[in-house]
Amino acid sequence: MQEFERKQLLERIEREGATVGAAIPDEITVQGEDVDLQSFVFEIKRRDTIPRGERERVDRAKKNLRRERIERKELIEEGEVSYERGEELAEAIIGIDRALNALEQLGPADLEAEAKAQETADTKRWMKFLQKALGHEDADSGTGRAGRGR
Template sequence: MKEFERKQLLERVNREGATVGATIPETIGVQGDEVDLQAFVFEIKRRDTVPNGERERVERAKKNLRRERLQRLQRIEDGEVSYAEGERLVESIIGIDRALNALEGLGPADLEREAEAQEAADRKRWMKFLRKALGHEDTGHSTRGRL
């Protein structure tokens, strides 16, 4: 592969918006194993959040995808592949990026913690209302135990 071709390929990988319109590969070889990447991402994405039991699996998948992306990018950077193989690597890297973007956008599903935080906020508002209604406005003194 010629130097300018290598630079073109690297520019395509690093281009902002490279994943726009890109598809997630159906399967991909990651760390020596074939992974049904598209099915995995759609299964996790369908849930909107990552359940506690799946969080470790998703984090491990993201770590392996990042490692695989780096290895493929390194092959292009080193110039050890033909231009045609470089094209295939670029497409797979962009597909990996698309999958990573989809997985990164998911938040943890910790409904118990959210419910506890909501309950604590409600309790705080209620206590503030009671203090105000009973004429115990907060004057810098603790009213703990007086209500």
């Protein structure tokens, strides 16, 4: 995979509206286990609230989906896969994000954790805005020192 292709894929999966119109995958392998993801999400979403017994199952699923997303993103970041495989990974990541969004809309199980997650997301958006405004959108190496040392 070429460097510019890798950057395109990474930008695509991190785009704010990436999940708009995206479908939740019917089935996906998460942490080595095949999961009927679409059925699971629709089954849980049919309910107004998550029953006490299902809350752990939903939380575990969200945790596993987040872990799977990170692993697939790392495969793209490392660039050791073909562009076609990178495309497949990006589509799967967007599907995972769509499923996570649907599960997150069910209501937080832990209000404090939800508030912290929202604060973190707000901070991330603010930093991206500042980087763009200062002309450092491609310089961020993940260290928080975008554009330094030039």
